[in-house]
Amino acid sequence: MRKILAMSMLFYLSLFLAACGETMSYQTSAIDIVNVDSSKSNVTEIIYQPLLESMYYCPGVTLKVSGTRVKVAFVRCEIGQECKVDVKAEDLKGGHWKVSVVHPINEIDLKFSDGEKRLQ
């Protein structure tokens, strides 16, 4: 009986996830910014470690320009789905991933499901 209830719950959960899969983003605490390199002109390389999850993965980031700022959101994608990203993450192994954003560091805001913070 418990398994049937779990399956029902998962069915509705999967509908919910399918409906919002492309826009899911991580909480601030789920992304560890490991290093930021802004030594290249107008390019900011962000090395990060997302929370390890067996039901989700992070394929990269979306970018949204707002005035003079660019909002960088880490995409949280459900397994088995392909989620749209503007910058695909490069696997550096060891749990670390890298995205290169073609904007200077002082224009970048990191956008999370629970708030935003300036990268610099």
Place this chain on the structure above:
Amino acid sequence: MGNMVLGIHSNVAGDSKGYTAGHAWLTITHKGQTKHYGLWPDAHPKTLDNGDGSDIRIGLEASDKAVASRYYKLSDAQAKHFNSLMKSVVAWRYTNTCASWASDIVLDVVGEDVDADDWVGFETPRELGKSILDLEAKQPTSVSSPRPVRHNPASSLWN
């Protein structure tokens, strides 16, 4: 095989975390070396799709940080039983998640119930993490000071 320490871990704990968030896994520490074991679906990009092969994967959590961990010293018989369980063919499913599997292995090998049951019986890393923290509050453990060997139930969940 002596002096093997079994660890159970979760990188999320408590209801403030998402229902399906995070991951749970096991470790074996022996002679200063730690090996990581987790149950992962074939659909995850971190894995290679091995079809009907076992979804027990080794080493994928090596760089991750647990927020809740609990450790058990294993007798030789328990260590042997653990090793045989790791060779079993186990499939990840929504009703047999990483948290279900980790919880079941610890119950089977050392006899402690590290509960992972969340709403409607779905087993989650966040509930497993909460249970680990509750158990640790009563009887703290660490990899260098694991819970002593108690008994070897050697039940037959996978036999």
